Amino acid sequence: MSKPILVTGGAGFIGSHLIDLFEAENVEYIVLDNLSNGSVKNISTAISKNFFLQGDVKNFKLVEELISSASCVIHLACNVGVKNVIDNPLETIETNINSVKQIAYYCSINDIPLVFFSTSLVYTSHKEKKALFSETDETNTLGFHPVSMYVYSKKMGELLCDYYKQKMGLKYIIIRPFNMIGIRQQNHSGMVVPAFIKSAISNNTIDIYGNGEQTRTFSDVKTAMNLLWEIIKKNTTYGQIFNLATTEKSTSIIELAEMISGILNEPIKINFIPISQVYGDSYRDVKFRTPSLAKLKQHISAWDERDLKEILKEIIEYERQLNNSN
Numbered sequence: 154m155s156k157p158i159l160v161t162g163g164a165g166f167i168g169s170h171l172i173d174l175f176e177a178e179n180v181e182y183i184v185l186d187n188l189s190n191g192s193v194k195n196i197s198t199a200i201s202k203n204f205f206l207q208g209d210v211k212n213f214k215l216v217e218e219l220i221s222s223a224s225c226v227i228h229l230a231c232n233v234g235v236k237n238v239i240d241n242p243l244e245t246i247e248t249n250i251n252s253v254k255q256i257a258y259y260c261s262i263n264d265i266p267l268v269f270f271s272t273s274l275v276y277t278s279h280k281e282k283k284a285l286f287s288e289t290d291e292t293n294t295l296g297f298h299p300v301s302m303y304v305y306s307k308k309m310g311e312l313l314c315d316y317y318k319q320k321m322g323l324k325y326i327i328i329r330p331f332n333m334i335g336i337r338q339q340n341h342s343g344m345v346v347p348a349f350i351k352s353a354i355s356n357n358t359i360d361i362y363g364n365g366e367q368t369r370t371f372s373d374v375k376t377a378m379n380l381l382w383e384i385i386k387k388n389t390t391y392g393q394i395f396n397l398a399t400t401e402k403s404t405s406i407i408e409l410a411e412m413i414s415g416i417l418n419e420p421i422k423i424n425f426i427p428i429s430q431v432y433g434d435s436y437r438d439v440k441f442r443t444p445s446l447a448k449l450k451q452h453i454s455a456w457d458e459r460d461l462k463e464i465l466k467e468i469i470e471y472e473r474q475l476n477n478s479n
């Protein structure tokens with residue numbers, strides 16, 4: 154048997170879709186997750202095969218042991234979500250920075266690749282500019298606000314990966330995902346698509362923070378996992394940063410709300426709530442966040458872009474079934 158890939162945070166939203174792909178492709182893996190935001194329901198096959206370990210990435214002894222018998226680490230485990238980060242800023246630093254430091258170190262001494270999940274939130278310096286973000290763009294934070302803890306922690310994770318590359322030859326790949334969407338995404342971490350869909354289904358309302366003109370790029374998580382796996386398999390992508398998205402199309406938040414309302418085909422009340430009322434005066438929202446996929450396309454020639462409406466329909470169907478079974 155070959156050595157498994159260690160997937161930290163594999164019981165969460167993105168991780169569970171990666172596990173689906175690994176199952177389909179017969180890739181050996183092991184999931185480490187403390188279930189703080191993930192669920193065993195997301196990875197029932199991994200559970201039945203005993204490929205899941207409930208544990209914390211801050212348990213460095215356990216992490217060291219797991220890495221010593223792994224072929225690669227895909228590090229997704231993290232304190233996520235605006236509200237979660239505001240409520241637990243220090244936990245965010247401990248989980249998001251200290252664990253990356255240890256994982257990067259153990260991967261270095263075992264000479265195995267580390268795929269580190271950063272975030273597109275590191276791109277905030279061009280927030281007034283309607284331009285595509287490239288991997289080489291300057292990065293910044295969201296102002297003097299607790300959410301900056303999250304952004305800084307991810308940026309520190311990137312810097313730590315690079316430090317271990319310089320010092321010990323770490324083979325890292327840094328991934329900056331742009332708004333992944335799909336089934337199993339939680340809304341309590343403040344993700345817009347599950348928040349809108351769940352609220353529209355249960356209360357016939359959608360709360361938009363701000364005027365709704367801000368735009369985002371929504372990517373099908375399943376397609377994104379295929380792209381990620383292609384990048385990892387190349388073996389020539391170490392020491393590089395990749396934007397992860399499946400499209401360069403951007404959608405305004407109001408368009409998103411209207412699309413969801415149209416699919417549900419029911420009267421949905423749309424409320425506009427000032428962002429400062431939700432996240433405080435010091436929070437600065439990013440107006441446009443669209444990736445450049447030029448670099449990804451240098452490595453992967455083509456893929457099928459799923460229509461946003463189709464992805465939303467799939468999520469709505471899934472959420473309706475969940476609602477009916479509760």
Ligand SMILES: NC(=O)c1ccc[n+]([C@@H]2O[C@H](COP(=O)([O-])OP(=O)(O)OC[C@H]3O[C@@H](n4cnc5c(N)ncnc54)[C@H](O)[C@@H]3O)[C@@H](O)[C@H]2O)c1
Pocket residue numbers: 161162163164165166167168185186187188189190191192208209210211228229230231232233248270271272273329330331332333334339342
């Ligand atoms: N979803 C997106 O659109 C998006 C965008 C940018 C970046 N990311 C990054 O991708 C990664 C995965 O995001 P997601 O949306 O799947 O989030 P998620 O919360 O669904 O998954 C994270 C998983 O990590 C686990 N976890 C948290 N702290 C842990 C700890 N200390 N020890 C072990 N497990 C722990 C949680 O239980 C959860 O299952 C994160 O690093 C996130 O920052 C996601």
